[in-house]
Amino acid sequence: MPKFFTVGDDYNESRLDKWFKQKILSLPQSLIEKIIRQNKIKVNKKKTKSSYRLQEGDLIEVYDISKFKSTDQNKKIKYSPKKKEIGEYDDYIIEDNQNFIVINKPTGIPVQSGTKSFKNIIDILKNTKYFKDSKPFVVHRLDKETSGILIIAKNRRYAQLFTSLFRIRKIHKTYLAIVYGKVNKSLKVMKDNLIYYENNKKISQKAVSNIKIIKSNQVYSYLELNPITGRKHQLRRQLLKIGCPIVGDDKYFINDRKKIKFNNLMLHAYKIKFMINNIQYNFKAKYSNLFEDFLKKNI
Numbered sequence: 001m002p003k004f005f006t007v008g009d010d011y012n013e014s015r016l017d018k019w020f021k022q023k024i025l026s027l028p029q030s031l032i033e034k035i036i037r038q039n040k041i042k043v044n045k046k047k048t049k050s051s052y053r054l055q056e057g058d059l060i061e062v063y064d065i066s067k068f069k070s071t072d073q074n075k076k077i078k079y080s081p082k083k084k085e086i087g088e089y090d091d092y093i094i095e096d097n098q099n100f101i102v103i104n105k106p107t108g109i110p111v112q113s114g115t116k117s118f119k120n121i122i123d124i125l126k127n128t129k130y131f132k133d134s135k136p137f138v139v140h141r142l143d144k145e146t147s148g149i150l151i152i153a154k155n156r157r158y159a160q161l162f163t164s165l166f167r168i169r170k171i172h173k174t175y176l177a178i179v180y181g182k183v184n185k186s187l188k189v190m191k192d193n194l195i196y197y198e199n200n201k202k203i204s205q206k207a208v209s210n211i212k213i214i215k216s217n218q219v220y221s222y223l224e225l226n227p228i229t230g231r232k233h234q235l236r237r238q239l240l241k242i243g244c245p246i247v248g249d250d251k252y253f254i255n256d257r258k259k260i261k262f263n264n265l266m267l268h269a270y271k272i273k274f275m276i277n278n279i280q281y282n283f284k285a286k287y288s289n290l291f292e293d294f295l296k297k298n299i
Contacts, residue, residue, distance in 0.1 A: 002042075002061040007054045010156040016043065016060075017050035024062060031068065040065060079113060079123035086127050093130070094283050099158040100139075100151055101130050102272075104285035107147040107264055111138060125152065139163055140171075143233065145248070148175070148269025149285040161276065166230065171274040175225040175235060176214075176287060178266035178294060179244040180254070183213055183221040190238045194231050207231045209238055215299050220247070222299050224270075235267065247294070264290055 011019050017032050020041065027035075033050055035041055040063040043052060054060075095102040105111070105121060113120045125136050136152045137159035153159035165171045189210055196203045210226040221244060227234050233252065239245055240252040247266040268287040275281070 002063045005060045005062065007056055007058040007060065009056045011054050012056040012157060013053050013160055014156065015050065016041070016048060016052045016054060019054055019060075020062075025065065025068060027068060035065060035068075039063070078126075079119050081119075081124045081127055085124060089124060089128055089130075094149070094285060095281075096130055099155060100153045100162070101125075102283050103150050103152065105142055105147055105150040105269075107145055107288065110144040111141050111150065121150070122152075130154075140166055140230075142269055143236075143265075143267075145265035146267045146269060147285075147288060147291075149173070149272045149283055150269070151272070165274055165276075169228065171272065173227060173269060174271040175227070176268045176270045176291075177223045177225055177235065177239065178247045178291070178299070179221050179223060179239055180219070180247060181221060181244040182216050182218055183211070183223065183242065183244050185213060187211055187242065190242065192238055192241055194234065194237055196232065205229075205231050207234050207238060209235060217299060220299050222295060264288075266291060266294060 005023065007019070011023075016036075017029065020032055021027065029050070036048070036050055039047055042048070042061040043054070044059055045061070089103070092103045092106065093101060094104055103121075103125075109119060109121060111121045113123065122136050122138065125131055131154065134154040136154070137156060139151055139153050139159055139162035142148065142150055151162060153162055162171070189208065192207045193204045194207045196205065206229060208228040210228065212224040213221055214224055215222040225235055231237075236246055236249055236252045240249075240254070243254070245253045248262045248264045249267075268291060269285065270287065271282070271284050273280070273282045
């Protein structure tokens, strides 16, 4: 006899294979495809594809798969924060409503756990009062070293909404950065083709960012930046390309400036604005005291 499941709004528009991995059993993609071909998974009494986008109310039948065992050996161990650490996040909250929160992310902590990091924002927030009756959904990312505004959805519907808004560039972000060198005043837009490698395959992606000089001297420039596209390490790489790397960046730097020891990346996600259901949202995140002190002393 099959087991029956009804799709809730939290999985509306999710792929069938993703739903299966998260709700039933984490299996390799090839095995899920095989199970579907064998008619062991049906949606609304019909055979379908792994890529099928589920709709709220869909009826899923899962036939006997007891012989299959989870092979998810890379499952990440969750970080368990201390009570004091959980309480500290009250100071970072900018907005809290039933669908999402906005936080002022501190520098030095990744959004999610990874191979080189354990402590992370998501595992901490899961334990706070802000996600007592929900779970956090990542809708965009900030580098571990970058501070500032971070949106985290409380349900799948809003996670998908934010993902769509980012994809069609309806969410506008403003960053502040302190860089080495005097940026050319005539530079208003940075346009580059950034090169990435995936599985030894070379990928070129167009990157566009608006740039505005707030203040500068012969040693440093204080900038306002608006990324139009959303490439990995976009601002850090583009600023290096114009010969003005961000202060504290130990990944994208000019060799003779590596000797200057400064442990914090001077890049801050300062503002974000977007519209949902004809309501305009505008949020700001104050930069750290360290950022402010550096500004006062050097520019």
